[in-house]
Each structure stands twice: as C-alpha cells, then as structure tokens.
Amino acid sequence: MKQTALFFLLFSMFLIGACSSDDASSADGDSPADGDGETATDGDGEAPDGDQPDGDTENGENGEDTDKDEEPVLNLSPTVPERPADPLADSGVTSCPLYRESVCDGGVQKTCAVYDTVEESFVDTPDALLNRVFLYDRWHDLYTSPNGLTAERVFNQDIAGNMPEEEWGAPEKFAGWAGAGDAAIWTGAALVSDIYRYLVTGTDSDYGRMTDRLKALLRDFEVTGIPGYLARHHYLVLDEGGPNSDEIMIEYGLDNRDNRDNPIENPGDIEGLPAMYFDGVPDGQGGAVTGVPYWNGHPSIDQYSGPMTAFPLIFNLLKEEDADLKEKIVTHMTCYLKRLKRLEIINLQENPEALQEITEYFAGANMNLDPDDIDFLDMDTLVVYYLAGFNQANAEDYDRSCPDGIEMEASRIVDAADSGFMLEMLKLSRDLDTDSGKPANPTVIDHFYIANIRGGDASHLMHLAMIAYYLTGEEQYKNFLFDELIGNLRAPEVALTMMAFRLPDFCFRYYGDHITYGTHWQMVSMMEEGALKDTMRRVMKEEIWEKALYNHKSAKFNTMYASVMPENDEYRATAIEQVRAQLRDFGGNDGVMNAPRRTYPLDRGAVIASFPAGTEVRCPTEEERTICEDGGDLFGIPLEQSSISYDCDGRAGECEMADEKCVEGIASDGLPPSLRNYSDFMWQRSPFSIGANHAAQGRKQSPGRDLTEPYWMARYYGYIQEGAGQVLAWKEEGACR
Numbered sequence: 001m002k003q004t005a006l007f008f009l010l011f012s013m014f015l016i017g018a019c020s021s022d023d024a025s026s027a028d029g030d031s032p033a034d035g036d037g038e039t040a041t042d043g044d045g046e047a048p049d050g051d052q053p054d055g056d057t058e059n060g061e062n063g064e065d066t067d068k069d070e071e072p073v074l075n076l077s078p079t080v081p082e083r084p085a086d087p088l089a090d091s092g093v094t095s096c097p098l099y100r101e102s103v104c105d106g107g108v109q110k111t112c113a114v115y116d117t118v119e120e121s122f123v124d125t126p127d128a129l130l131n132r133v134f135l136y137d138r139w140h141d142l143y144t145s146p147n148g149l150t151a152e153r154v155f156n157q158d159i160a161g162n163m164p165e166e167e168w169g170a171p172e173k174f175a176g177w178a179g180a181g182d183a184a185i186w187t188g189a190a191l192v193s194d195i196y197r198y199l200v201t202g203t204d205s206d207y208g209r210m211t212d213r214l215k216a217l218l219r220d221f222e223v224t225g226i227p228g229y230l231a232r233h234h235y236l237v238l239d240e241g242g243p244n245s246d247e248i249m250i251e252y253g254l255d256n257r258d259n260r261d262n263p264i265e266n267p268g269d270i271e272g273l274p275a276m277y278f279d280g281v282p283d284g285q286g287g288a289v290t291g292v293p294y295w296n297g298h299p300s301i302d303q304y305s306g307p308m309t310a311f312p313l314i315f316n317l318l319k320e321e322d323a324d325l326k327e328k329i330v331t332h333m334t335c336y337l338k339r340l341k342r343l344e345i346i347n348l349q350e351n352p353e354a355l356q357e358i359t360e361y362f363a364g365a366n367m368n369l370d371p372d373d374i375d376f377l378d379m380d381t382l383v384v385y386y387l388a389g390f391n392q393a394n395a396e397d398y399d400r401s402c403p404d405g406i407e408m409e410a411s412r413i414v415d416a417a418d419s420g421f422m423l424e425m426l427k428l429s430r431d432l433d434t435d436s437g438k439p440a441n442p443t444v445i446d447h448f449y450i451a452n453i454r455g456g457d458a459s460h461l462m463h464l465a466m467i468a469y470y471l472t473g474e475e476q477y478k479n480f481l482f483d484e485l486i487g488n489l490r491a492p493e494v495a496l497t498m499m500a501f502r503l504p505d506f507c508f509r510y511y512g513d514h515i516t517y518g519t520h521w522q523m524v525s526m527m528e529e530g531a532l533k534d535t536m537r538r539v540m541k542e543e544i545w546e547k548a549l550y551n552h553k554s555a556k557f558n559t560m561y562a563s564v565m566p567e568n569d570e571y572r573a574t575a576i577e578q579v580r581a582q583l584r585d586f587g588g589n590d591g592v593m594n595a596p597r598r599t600y601p602l603d604r605g606a607v608i609a610s611f612p613a614g615t616e617v618r619c620p621t622e623e624e625r626t627i628c629e630d631g632g633d634l635f636g637i638p639l640e641q642s643s644i645s646y647d648c649d650g651r652a653g654e655c656e657m658a659d660e661k662c663v664e665g666i667a668s669d670g671l672p673p674s675l676r677n678y679s680d681f682m683w684q685r686s687p688f689s690i691g692a693n694h695a696a697q698g699r700k701q702s703p704g705r706d707l708t709e710p711y712w713m714a715r716y717y718g719y720i721q722e723g724a725g726q727v728l729a730w731k732e733e734g735a736c737r
Contacts, residue, residue, distance in 0.1 A: 072482040075528035076470045078316040080195075084202030087117040093729045095203035098141060099134035102733075109736035115729035122731050129584055130723035132594055133711045136704035137197070139596055140190065141209075143169055144703040146248050147274045148216025149233055150186035152178040152680055152700050153246070159598060159698035161590025174246040178700055179680050181296060183233035183249075185515075186681065187217045188306020189705045195313050196712035201727040207319075214314055214325055215272055217307055221332045222270045223295040224262075227402040228335030229390060231295035232303055234264065236277055238291040243281045248274045250281065254292065259391050259440035264293040298389055298434060301447045301460065302515040304336070308460075309518045312467050312526055330471045335402035336387075337464045337477070340449070343428075344410040345382040347417040368547055369500050374493045379453065383410075383489055385461065386448035393440035406480050451489045455498030455543065456516035458491035459536075463523035470526060492535045495520075499547035505666060505688055506620045507628035507642035513557070514684035517544050521560035537565060545571055553670030555582040555710040556683040563717045576719045579710065583720070586673040586682075586707045590698060598698035599678045604664075604691030605652035607675050617665035618688070619655030620644070625663060653690055666690060682706040 088095050096112035103110050114123040114134070126134075144153050156175035159168045167173075179186065191213045198206040221227070223234045235249035242252055267273055273293065280288030311329045318326050385407075390398050414424045431445045449457035462485055469477035485491040498516065502508065517540075524540060527533040540561055549557050550571070558575035565572050588595030589602070608617060620628070628642045648654060648662035655665045670687030677692035679685040683706055714720045 072478070074466070074469060074478050074481065074532075075530065076466060076526055077528050079313050079522065079526045080199060080317060083317050083319070084199055086202050086204055087725070087727065088115075088203055088729060091117075091120070095201075095205035096728050096730050097205040097209040099138045099728055101138075104736035105730075107735055107737070109733040110730040111733055112728050113731040114726050115731070116726050118725040122729075123726060126726065127722040129711070129720070130726060132587060133708050134728065135594060136596070136707050137193075139165070139701075140703050140705065140708070143246070144701065145190070145216075146177065146246065147234075148187070148213060148219070148272075149180075149183040149249070150190045150703045150705065151180050151183055151233075151249070152702060154178050155699045155701070157699070158696055159701070161588050161592040161595045161598070161600065161698065171246055174244065175699075176244070177249055180233045180235070180249055182303070182680070184217070184220050184230055184299065184303035185306040186703060186705060187213065187220070188308075188310045189681065189709050190703070191217055191306075191310040192313060193705050193709040193712055195310065195317065196709070196716050198317070200712055200715045203727050203729075205728065207317075210314065211318070211322060211325065214310075217310065218325065218328050218332070219270060219272055220295075221307075221328075223264050223267075223273075223293075224297070224390070225265055226390060226398070226400045228332050228337075228339045229297075229387075230299040230303055230307070230332075230336070231297060232260075232299055234273075234293065234295040236274075236281070236291040237294050238281065238289055242289050242291070243283045245276065245281050248276050248281075250291075251294075257294065258436045259393070259438060259444075260296055260298040260436050261294050262297055262390070262392060262395070264295055267293045297391065298436070298444075298446050299387070301449070302511065304447075305460075305515050305519050307332070308463065308467065309522045312470060312522060315471065331402065333464075333471060334468045334477075337468050338403040338406050339387065340385040340407065341388055341412065342407040342410045343384040343386060343412040343414070343448075345384070345414045345416065347380065347415055348382065349380045350417045368502065369497060370542070373497050373500065374490065376453065382453060383451050384448050385451060387446040389434075389441075389444035389446040391440040391442075391444065394442035397442070405476055408480075408484065451485060451491060452494055455495045455500070455539075456512070456520075458485070458489070458494035459498065459516065459520045459523065459539065461485055462491050462495070463519050466523055466526065486532075492532065495536070495539045496543065498539055498543040500543075502548065503642075504620060504624035504627055505618075505686070506624060506644050506663065508686075510686050511684040513544070513548060513552075514681070517549070517557055517560065520544070521564060524564045540564065541569070541571070545575075551669045552687045553578045553582055553672075554683045554687065555579050555586070555714075556706070558582075559710045559713045559717065559719065562719065563713070579714050579719055582673060583707065583711050583714065589674070589676075589678060596704060597678055597702040599692075599694040599696070599700040600698055601694045602675075602677055602692045603652075607671070607690050608653050610675055611667065612669075612672065614669070615671070616668045617653045617655075617690075618668040619665050620657075620663055622658055625657060664690070678702065679706075683710070 086095075093115060098112055099114075101112040114126040114130070115121070116123050140150070144151060154175045154177060155168070155173050157173060159173070191210070194206070194210040194213045198210045220231045220234065221229065223231050233249060235251055237251050237254055237257070240253045242250070244250060264270070264273075264277075267277055276288075277291075277293045280290035283289050311333055315326060315329055388398075414428060415421060418424075427443075431441065431443050433441075434444060434446070449461050451458055451461050462481060465477050465481035465485060468474070469481065520536065520539065524533060524536045527536070544557070545561060555578070558579045562572045562575045562579070587593030587597075589597045590600045625644065628644050630641065644663050645657060645661040646663075648656055648660065651664070653665040654662040656662050666686070666688035667690055668688075671690075673682060676682060676687065677685070677689055678694070678700070680702060711720070715723070
C-alpha cells in the first residue's frame with residue numbers, strides 16, 4: 001500500500017467521522033457523511049460578503065472589517081430573558097407536576113388536573129393536543145426516566161396500544177432499558193422540553209420539575225469525577241441473576257464491563273444518586289442485593305449536544321437558591337472546552353498526489369458546494385480539537401483537574417512531510433478506533449471537532465466559545481472565538497458549507513442533522529443582531545433548510561428555524577404550518593392516539609395507500625445507488641458502503657434498477673407521524689422510510705420527548721395557541737381516608 005493511500009484512508013476517518021454505533025437502538029454520530037452532512041476546508045480565497053463578521057454592527061455594510069485595530073464586540077443576550085411569573089401566586093390554587101396523579105391529602109382527595117388561569121376554573125375537556133402532551137410528560141416521568149435520566153422502556157411481553165396504563169406500567173411487565181448509551185443527549189432533550197414547559201406555565205411545580213431534570217443531567221458529569229467530562233449514563237452492576245428494578249439502570253456481571261465502563265469512585269460524595277446504589281436492590285423476599293455503581297464513558301459529540309443546548313437556556317431561569325446549580329453549569333461547560341486537546345496535521349500542500357485524489361473524490365455529484373464557498377484545495381493544516389478519553393488503562397494518570405485555559409498551541413502534531421508521518425498516522429488510527437470490545441487504550445480519542453473542514457464542527461466550537469463567554473465574561477473565550485476560530489480558521493465560512501457533502505436519502509443517517517442543528521439554533525438564538533448572527537442565519541437557511549431539511553417536516557427543526565428567522569423569511573410560515581400539522585398528528589402508533597409510541601409493525605402497502613396528497617414513492621437514480629453502495633474511494637481504497645439493493649420480491653413500493661435488482665422506494669416528502677415508524681426520537685430518524693417489521697408487538701416504548709419538546713417550544717413562541725393560560729393544579733375531589 002502506498003504511503004499516501006494509507007494516509008488518506010486515515011484522513012477519511014476524519015472526514016467521514018471515525019465513530020461507531022454504541023447502542024442497538026441508536027447509533028452514535030460524529031460523522032459528517034453519516035451524521036451532520038458536512039465537509040469544508042480552510043482556504044485563502046476571497047470570502048463572500050458577510051462571511052467574516054466580527055459580531056458587531058460597527059462593521060461595514062457587508063460585514064467587512066472597517067477598522068482592523070478595533071476590539072471585536074460580542075453581544076450575547078440570554079436566550080430566555082427572564083423567569084415567567086407564576087400565574088397561581090396568591091390565587092389559593094396550588095400547582096402540581098404530574099398529570100392525573102391522585103393523592104389523599106389531609107382527608108381530601110386531590111387530582112392533578114388542567115386549570116385555566118384566565119377563567120379561574122378547572123377544565124372539563126382540555127384541548128386534545130395539550131391533554132396528550134401532559135400524558136406524554138406523565139409517562140416519561142413515571143416510566144422512562146430512571147433516576148431522572150431518559151431511556152426507552154423495554155417490556156417482557158407484548159403490549160397492545162389499547163392496554164391501560166395501570167397494566168403496561170406494572171413493574172412485573174418491565175424487562176429493562178434500551179438506549180442507555182444515549183441517555184445524556186435524551187436527558188438534555190427532556191430538559192429542554194421541561195424548560196419550555198416552565199416558560200409556558202410559570203408554575204412553581206414546573207420550576208421544580210425543570211430543576212430536578214437539570215440535577216439529573218449534571219449528575220452525568222459528577223459521576224465521572226472529572227470536571228467537564230460527561231458520562232453517557234450511570235448504573236448499578238449486580239451479579240448475574242440479580243433482581244431488577246425500573247427505578248434505576250441495572251446491568252449484570254462485573255466481568256461483562258468493557259473499555260467504556262468505569263466504577264464511580266466516590267458515590268457517597270454525589271448528591272442525588274439513588275438509594276439502591278448504597279442499600280441494594282430489593283430481592284422480593286424482604287432483603288436486598290448490593291452492587292457496584294458504574295458510569296459508562298466514551299462520550300460523543302451527540303451526548304454533549306444535550307447539555308450544550310439545554311444549559312444556556314436554563315442558566316438565567318435559575319433562582320438565587322439554586323446558585324449552586326449555576327456554578328456547576330459554569331464549571332462543566334468551561335472545563336469541557338478547556339479540556340479539548342489540539343492536534344494539527346500540517347504540510348498537506350506538500351503531498352500533491354493526495355491533493356489530486358481528494359479533489360477527485362469531493363468533486364463527485366454528491367458534493368454540493370456553492371459558488372462562493374471557500375476552496376478546500378488551499379488547505380495546508382488540519383486543525384482538530386479532540387477529547388482525550390478516560391478509561392481504566394489511564395485512570396491513574398489522567399489529569400482530572402480543570403485546565404486553566406484553552407489549548408491554543410497543538411500538543412500533538414502530525415507532519416505530512418516528515419519521515420515519521422506514517423507511524424504517527426498509524427498511532428492516530430489506533431486512537432480513533434473506539435470499538436468497545438477491545439482492551440482499554442490509554443490514548444483513545446472520544447470525539448473530535450475539525451474546526452477548518454467540517455461545517456458542523458465549526459458551528460459547535462463557536463457555540464462552545466460563546467457559551468463559555470456568556471457564562472463567565474472571561475476574555476479568553478471571546479479571544480478564542482474571534483482570533484482563532486473566526487480569524488485564523490474562518491469558522492463562519494466553514495459553517496456555510498455545513499451540508500456540502502451529504503449522502504443520498506436512501507442511505508443517509510439522519511441523527512447527525514439533529515446533533516448539529518440544535519446547538520446551532522441555540523447559538524443563533526443567544527446572539528444579538530449583527531453580521532455574525534446574519535451569517536449563522538444564512539447557515540440555517542441555505543445549508544440546513546434548503547440543502548437538507550426543507551422536505552423533512554421536522555416539528556423540532558421547523559420550530560427552531562421559525563424562532564430565529566425574521567418574520568419576512570420566505571420559509572418561515574411554511575415551517576410553522578408544518579409544525580402545527582405534525583404535532584396534531586403525533587400520537588400512539590397502534591391505532592390509539594392517546595397512547596405511547598412503541599415498536600409496532602407498519603405495513604408498507606398500507607402506508608403507501610395512506611400517503612398524503614402530493615406524496616409519492618421515490619426511487620433512487622443509478623447515481624444515488626452507486627454513491628450509497630460503492631461509497632467512493634480514495635486511492636482505490638473503498639470508503640463506507642451501504643447496500644440498499646436486493647433481489648426483487650414484489651414488496652410494496654419497490655424500485656427495479658437497471659440490473660434487475662430492487663431498492664425499497666422511500667416517500668418523496670416527510671411523512672406525518674401517524675405513518676412514521678417507531679423511533680427513540682422521531683426527528684432524528686428518516687422521515688421518508690416506509691413501513692417497519694417488528695416480530696414482537698410493542699415491546700419497546702419511546703420516552704416521547706419528540707412530541708413534548710417541539711410542542712412546548714411551539715407554545716412558547718406562539719405557534720400553537722390552544723390551551724393558552726392552562727396549567728396543572730390540584731383539584732379537590734372530595735373526602736378520603
């Protein structure tokens with residue numbers, strides 16, 4: 001194998017994202033080709049107008065610097081300006097957090113019901129969508145939130161869609177949890193949902209519910225014992241055959257731990273860990289079985305996107321008595337940024353064969369650069385910020401302190417012109433290999449951001465710098481943003497290529513969009529008006545909407561899009577209408593709207609027959625099929641492939657190709673929720689997939705944050721008016737004993 005060939009095989013690991021699936025229910029995604037759909041490079045070409053903003057309107061009309069010596073200005077406003085007033089204050093009515101909960105309090109039977117603060121009376125028939133959202137919030141809090149984390153509930157028997165809650169929610173039907181490895185991102189989504197519910201209702205109970213979720217997400221940092229280092233989840237390890245409980249996450253067998261699992265070293269020092277971690281799990285015979293508390297590591301970018309989206313939102317909402325929570329947010333967000341190591345691959349221009357190969361590879365039909373995008377051929381240095389992984393191979397030596405500052409000089413350099421180049425690339429390849437089944441590697445890399453070549457990464461790093469500056473006001477974060485990211489690495493221009501490299505819909509992995517657009521939206525929403533915000537809005541419009549999500553009909557993205565775009569934006573009204581339609585159609589997927597979504601089969605023919613007007617079966621072109629199945633190559637070395645063809649068998653909506661093989665057709669537009677397959681979170685999965693096969697009926701249940709998060713956001717921004725002024729409060733039903 002030629003030296004340059006191996007180099008670009010490894011280089012492609014960066015471009016395509018050296019990541020792996022960590023959970024059967026949800027693959028991880030740090031990958032642009034399979035995730036955030038991005039590729040860009042550094043360059044010395046002319047920047048388009050407004051692409052090198054300094055974040056302040058003192059710039060010239062098109063964003064160019066009018067005075068190079070002036071101090072750049074970064075005006076950040078809180079995403080949520082102030083806490084809402086409690087509408088039940090001094091009303092004599094008391095709020096409650098859990099819909100339909102019933103308690104006997106002081107001889108009075110009380111039920112948590114919908115109360116209209118305008119009419120000052122309880123609502124006999126709540127709005128249908130509001131009622132469903134309160135039910136989904138209830139089911140999440142009771143059945144898919146072990147110790148405050150978010151996961152999918154797994155049953156030990158089939159569950160029909162019309163089975164009453166008191167039956168399916170019984171502990172004896174509980175088998176375990178799915179998606180535990182993604183608990184950090186989904187707890188972040190749950191926290192965003194809880195934040196916006198509190199912003200809509202303003203009640204004390206919803207404030208407490210929100211802060212409880214925040215504490216749960218913060219514990220995912222605290223269990224690691226490393227400031228800024230996030231656990232995917234934490235759990236208790238019991239001996240094989242031990243008892244089960246749906247109150248916590250449990251795994252069995254200490255010998256079954258892999259290189260991502262680490263014991264919680266001082267569990268007694270962490271507030272809020274479940275009592276079962278210390279007292280044991282009830283064995284059903286009056287005793288308890290003790291275990292060892294663990295945390296699951298190797299966090300990915302998508303796991304960090306949970307707190308990165310939620311923490312800036314909640315920061316200004318916290319009351320004085322919760323100042324300690326604010327301090328923890330500051331600590332973990334700033335320490336995470338400062339913990340990132342800098343790696344540089346230099347002198348790429350001295351490898352002309354490599355440049356030619358990379359040009360031919362990225363000049364393919366699936367490359368969608370705009371005429372004014374930067375020229376990646378000018379790149380000479382690849383700048384990578386990466387999180388060095390913690391595991392039992394480096395536990396004794398790992399620096400657990402919070403670094404003093406951001407690493408500005410590379411601590412690891414790979415020189416393409418050096419005689420030891422191949423050896424260094426092989427070492428890097430080993431560190432990027434994150435297979436959980438292999439022995440722990442002391443120099444493993446958890447995840448990375450390539451600031452000057454991947455659009456989503458550029459956005460993430462700018463967002464991180466803004467969060468740190470917003471939380472602290474420290475100049476080092478503003479300098480990192482303006483001098484390094486914007487000035488040297490041209491991050492806004494890179495962000496404007498976010499969706500330039502994107503696989504066809506037939507083989508694209510949709511979770512990467514969700515990883516990127518949420519934090520990008522959060523960044524845009526926290527900036528005051530100026531050239532930098534205008535550029536980031538361009539990314540939302542030209543890259544994420546026009547090149548990617550224009551036909552996904554994603555209630556979450558559309559809500560975010562509409563909330564940061566000007567009222568005269570040409571897509572905003574359409575986005576809002578789609579939000580309303582999608583949320584109103586969102587319900588149980590076994591024929592009962594007011595039921596959780598579970599793994600029920602969905603017949604392809606029936607879905608196609610129920611397509612909305614204007615939606616058709618879409619077949620791939622031969623070129624799209626080739627891109628998916630051949631995957632392209634670098635120096636003849638094949639890149640990732642995805643087989644989408646099969647021997648034709650007459651299934652509904654199949655597409656016959658030129659070689660008489662078939663490919664399953666997909667929907668031409670994003671389907672309504674009633675026709676979409678089960679997923680852990682609908683808006684990160686394919687909106688076009690038709691039908692699903694599940695041998696067992698309803699044995700896995702979604703946490704339902706894909707309904708509640710966009711709903712409460714849409715309520716806050718005024719896109720849904722029904723249920724305005726209605727909150728949860730205790731309704732007295734009569735005497736009890």
